[in-house]
Amino acid sequence: MLEVSTRLELDGFSHRADFTAGNELVVIFGPSGSGKSLTLNILAGLAVPDSGRVRVGERVFFDSDKRINLPPQKRQVGYVFQDYALFPHLNVARNISFGLSGLDRAAVKTKVDEMLILMRLEGLGDRYPRQLSGGQRQRVALARALVMEPSVLLLDEPFSALDSAVREKFRVDLLRIKDRFEIPILFVTHDLEEAYMLADRVVVFNRGGVLQSGCRDDVFHRPSTRTVARFVGAKNIFSGEVLAVGSDGCRIEADGFQVTAPAGQVEGPGGVSSGDTIEFCIRPEDVMIVRPDKALTAAMQDNFLPARLIAAGRRGATYQLEVKVGSAPSQNGDFDFTIRIPAHAYERLELEVGKELSISLKKQAIHLIPKGVGAHADDRT
Amino acid sequence: MDLAPLLLSVKVASLATLLVVTIGLAIAGLATQVSVRARYIVRLAATMPLVLPPTVLGYYLLVMVGRDSAFGSAWRSFFGFDLVFTWQAAVMAAAVASFPLFFMSALPALEEIDRSIINAARTLGKTEGQIFWQIKLPLAWRGILSGASLAFARAIGDFGVTLMVAGNIPGRTRTAPLAIYDYVVVGDRVAANQLAAVTTVFGLMLLFVGTWLAHRRLRRTEDA
Secondary structure (H helix, E strand, O other), X not given: OEEEEEEEEEOOEEEEEEEEEOOOEEEEEOOOOOOHHHHHHHHHOOOOOXXXXXXXXXXXXXXXXOOEEOOHHXXXXXXXXXXXXXXXXXXXXXXXXXXXXXXXXXHHHHHHHHHXXXXXXXXXXXXXXXXXXXHHHHHHHHHHHHXXXXXXXXXXXXXXXXXXXXXXXXXXXXXXXXXXXXXXXEEEEOOHHHHHHHOOEEEEEEOOEEEEEEEHHHHHHOOOOHHHHHHOOOXXXXXXXXXXXXXXXXXEEEOOEEEEEOOOOOOOOOOOXXXXXEXXXXXXXXXEEEOOOOOOXXXXXXXXXXXXXXXXXXXXXXXXXXXXXXXXXXXXOOOOEEEEEEHHHHHXXXXXXXXXXXXXXXXXXXXXXXXXXXXXXXOOO | OOOHHHHHHHHHHHHHHHHHHHHHHHHHHHHOOOOHHHHHHHHHHHHHHHHOOHHHHHHHHHHHHOOOOHHHHHHHHHHOOOOOOOHHHHHHHHHHHHXXXXXXXXXXXXXXOOHHHHHHHHHOOOOHHHHHHHHHHHXXXXXXXXXXXXXXXXXXXXXXXXXXXXXXXXOOOOOXXXXXXXXXXXXXXXXXXXXXXXXXXXXXXXXXXXXXXHHHHHHHHHHO
């Protein structure tokens, strides 16, 4: 269990970190300069907050009230730096054993050998960092951190310098480490796909503060603010007026179309009522394209909209489509929805740019963005 | 050929270099820990002897360590003799004159070590002292060694500062440069030539080693 609640004022930059995590993979996600790496440094004791508290398991690393501030040397934090920070004058085995103390030679060798195997580095113990590939260097850095049996593992942008084949293997390594060590693993990234694939929990940072922190599906499918929605790739974010609220849902009029969202999403005083202006979003993969020859199910009828395909582009195994609601042609290529469908579905539907089609928004996937939340981290980006 | 002046020079310069490396490393090591502004002041103070004329530097030193100074009296009461006009004073003179050359080479070598490498060592439980010996010294040794050899070369060639503080006493404080000067004054060209030649070869050898190490460090940085 990890608990961070800190404040730090630097020259013109205000950093506030508030989140908790269990023994899981936590992705610290956000744009460059939003305070992600600083959060890791605070956890490692390399940056000292002005106030607050940092706790990992039963150990308090920092508590401004009790004047506790453990130095980095005493925190037992495994830290894999973005540039790996291997010791260039030491070979792989000595890099890995660098932090081990109070053990005899045989015990050190056993531990190092174990790490070499775990991190797929067998036979490389005598090599020097400059003789290794980027992926190997990263695994040495990981082995060096893990051999200390850390209480938390921090990784700063672990994927940024790896090519796609190595990324794939590293993902597997990371999941294996998670199973074996059962500690909180925090990694910083601004890569949406990595975040989605690996995270159990996501902490979204912007301008030095946490916008939202929660389990992955909550953050990706139920963003608490418009900025979070944008960061996590919700793409289809609208502003609309509530027409009616009933037991079957909440009817909203947006610019040029109406949708029904599930009722009871927005909590707090009053919830949602008719006449309110509200923001809502739906992820690109939750917008369906309805085949003309297929009968409409009840669920599809809720948010069934005629539309026209404005643009289409392949993104790996999927297609990203831009569609405009209604049958009128698009002015200047403007569009209402971004849709993502598997490439085989795109080919089967025989879609073409300019063609009319029908879309359906899964009612349950429409998320109403709560009003007035997340004001701290300046949500007007 | 009387080699005594050269041998004295080697002894004085060796001890001066030892002094410079010890004190210089301690100051440079501390300087990397302080703010950039404080480091600027340290750098300025440490390189000052380089821009002062040797006689001026020697004069200041004489004032600071002379018989009537606080340092001079403390020295006398501790060691039982006056510091000025001794070979120990020559060591001090050579050390002060050569300090900037060492410092200007050692400090950047320590500074250019990647911060995240130091931080990695911290998270791996190493104290600042352990980090200095196990990380900083091994990574900065070329800069330190090239600085030390340049300092030695400067120390062995010192004339002005040594003359002011240690004088020119044959057999006691007459180092090679002072002896050459004396030979020229009395018209003994043969002795002057011999001693000058030996000193030149010695100095060139050191310069070569120092420059070569500095160059390798530069190349390593550019390759990285």
